[in-house]
Amino acid sequence: xxxxxxxxxxxxxxxxxxxxxxxxxxAAVRDAPPKAKAPPAADRWETxxxxxxxxxxxxxxxxxxxxxxxxxxxRLWDLKQxxxxxxxxxxGFGGSQMSxxxxxxxxxxxxxxxxxxxxxxxxxxxxxxxxxTQVAAEFDEFLKIVRSELPTTPxxxxxxxxxxxRWKLIEQQRETNRLLADRCAKDGKARFLDVEKPMLGxxxxxxxxxxxxxxxxxxxxGYKIWNELxxxxxxxx
Numbered sequence: 001x002x003x004x005x006x007x008x009x010x011x012x013x014x015x016x017x018x019x020x021x022x023x024x025x026x027a028a029v030r031d032a033p034p035k036a037k038a039p040p041a042a043d044r045w046e047t048x049x050x051x052x053x054x055x056x057x058x059x060x061x062x063x064x065x066x067x068x069x070x071x072x073x074x075r076l077w078d079l080k081q082x083x084x085x086x087x088x089x090x091x092g093f094g095g096s097q098m099s100x101x102x103x104x105x106x107x108x109x110x111x112x113x114x115x116x117x118x119x120x121x122x123x124x125x126x127x128x129x130x131x132x133t134q135v136a137a138e139f140d141e142f143l144k145i146v147r148s149e150l151p152t153t154p155x156x157x158x159x160x161x162x163x164x165x166r167w168k169l170i171e172q173q174r175e176t177n178r179l180l181a182d183r184c185a186k187d188g189k190a191r192f193l194d195v196e197k198p199m200l201g202x203x204x205x206x207x208x209x210x211x212x213x214x215x216x217x218x219x220x221x222g223y224k225i226w227n228e229l230x231x232x233x234x235x236x237x
Contacts, residue, residue, distance in 0.1 A: 070120030136179035164215035
């Protein structure tokens, strides 16, 4: 019996001490909002980019290829199977953001002198806490680099996809897509590809059967949708 009373006394004492410590903290500290996610490390993709450059030295890609750049939706795309009749270069690095595409544009995009560029970014940006205007501003920087070196090269920007795991971000995705579409229209040589509607079911929700188990990345059925939407734009590039 005394052990039980001692144990209860210890729990009560711990709770009292914790409450006192909290009460002694300044209100600004106690009520502060959770910290935003830390920005990506400046050189976190350097190893990946260096590997691409090493690969290029062994087998330089032709200058008339279609270059794909972006996050994991690009990296996981089997381009040779999807577009067997086209010369493609996959420069996707999973987890990347628009700022990463800006940073490495000259090293893994413009230097290839491609006949067409396909970009998919923004998905991870919003998930990390960036705003649609931030993503759009970083896209401006990417486009600025591309146009400084490839003034007439067509660019296809794939809009952010709706996915079950990030459905809470859908309104932010739609706003970002609208901003990117406006910029593509003003550029004249860029095209915005909206993939949202074909990926939604009759209930207005993302089709679960086109995603992998993580409910974020596309499976082969999902890429079939993208292939059909993108192919006409690749042929015209």
